Amino acid sequence: MRRAMVLGLIIGLSLVALAFSGQRATAEDRSQVTINGAGASFPYPVYSRWAFDYQRLTGMKLNYQSIGSGGGIAQIKAKTVNFGASDAPMKPDELREAGLIQFPMIIGGVVPVINVKGIAPGQLRLTSSLLADIFLGRVTTWDHPAIKDTNPSLSLPKVAITVIHRADGSGTTWIFTNYLDKVSTEWHEKVGTGKAVDWPVGVGAKGNEGVAVNVQRINGGIGYVEYAYALQNKMTHALLQNRAGKFVAPTNGTFQAAAANADWEKAPGYYMVLTDQPGEQSWPITGASFILVHKEQPEKARAVAMLKFFDWCYRHGAKAAKDLHYVAIPEKVFTLVEKTWEKELSADGGTLWP
């Protein structure tokens, strides 16, 4: 009896071992490579979706840790990951110093959201100077003449404006403050651009979700969130006046217009911020999220696998990106990027791409 049990146990265990070894063998056949990346949290949903789809096709595994842009830059500099990701582009000289190149991977938009009784989504129109004045604390009530002048048809209540901003450092804040920095001299002098800034007024909340919750809760609130959060939470967005003087709504189309009108060829190191771009249809607070890699790659096979993955994302990732309310990089731009790979990247003295 006992001997039979022992025998059964041995057979069972060896079967399990066999099953596992078999599984491992097939996985090894398909790909030996795991790519490690770390950085920005804003593109995390789309990167993980792409990685999931790509792994099913090729077996390549991507570990992406969304630890924040700052962390991503630190990790790629320390060479603990294969690529870093950042919502704010690094300056060309910083890149040169660290031996890195960067390229845009995905585009998203930042949307001003409001909570004013009686105002429906897309009804309130804001000019760039009005938005800056609100966030500077100059315009403090919703029935302020400046808001009324821009919105003669709306009945605006006499309610105090509460500004809600991010309390944590974030790429979203970087894009938003970069826009205000460009359109308002006073903002440029007093506050500037940053992932975290010294806000003149307002309440801080943690994460996009924190800002969304607080705007929805505080009567008279105004904040800024990623487009996806505005959609998912059915928030009241405002229309913004772009550089061409047109009031535009945040949509995939207007983000795309901003990206398409940007002149990437004249941006060394792809140092390009998509805020306040020309074009009648351009959404003024659009931003790209960037990938950072070392020019000199230590392992050729791994580097090629990584570039193949990025190439696949550029060419086949647009639908997944759209489902998640991001905008893919236009073809014009990614052909440019792939030329940069060809020129700049190398391993063991040889080129990596194509």
Added chain:
Amino acid sequence: MPRSRRQPKGDRVFKHVSAGCAVILLALIAGVFFELLHGSGQSLAKFGARFVVSRAWDPVTQEFGAASSIFGTVVSTAIAMVLAVPVSVVIAILLVELAHPIVSRVVGTGIELLAAIPSIIYGMWGLFVFAPFMATYVQPALGAKLGFLPLFQGPPMGIGMLTAGIILALMVLPFMCAAMRDSLAMVPAVVKESAYGMGSTTWEATRRVSLRYCISGMVGAVFLGLGRALGETMAVTFVIGNSHSISASLFAPGNSIASTLANEFAEASEPVYVSALMELGLLLFVLTFVFQAAARIWLRGVGLTERVEG
């Protein structure tokens, strides 16, 4: 019973292992302290003593000061203490002196359960349930009645210093209450009965005898709550408003050291920024350490008296 001179082997091994663990613990505390000190080096060098009094917090120009964070930490903790201490004392007296034993056990268990709720739950409850309640009922009422005081001016947003203080009070209350109940319960029956024998009322016996007898235990309990309130992070981050400003109004948003750390570490990439956050951590470490040490000393004092008299 006399034992052999040499301890059994097992005992010796156990003694050494546990002594080793204790040493590791001390080494950890010292390690954390020196790591924080080392990390804040740049900030200490750049800002010096100005860091503690400066109200600046500008990541763009890399100008940092801890004044608003220290202010927020102290004010939110003070609000919590003002609210929680009297309530804990009253509940502890009720549980030990007045209530029926069954009631006492049920309420006592309830308080212990409150202490077991993770702080993030308090934070979420604070943001989604309590802050709207404050914004719709409490703050407008306070503003209408006491609005002439600078303390209660400004728009009722629901979040801010006052809300953070009240949430903190709710969080430290169970800890203080449990510690106070235990120290009240340790007042020897003989002492209380003597008071009643002299013809004291319950109120007199409690106020003049029991509370006096265990006063150091009560103070120790307050220090425990204080230490917890100083370092509380998540719940405060949710409701304090996270603004680097110092305002006379309790309705205004502020920040505490712990909430600033929780918010800003992940994306701080510039060395001075990280270093300034490290120095904030160091300040909190020192502050909490001082209060906890004070609490330990008080509690040890209580333990000694009990052993002598019991």
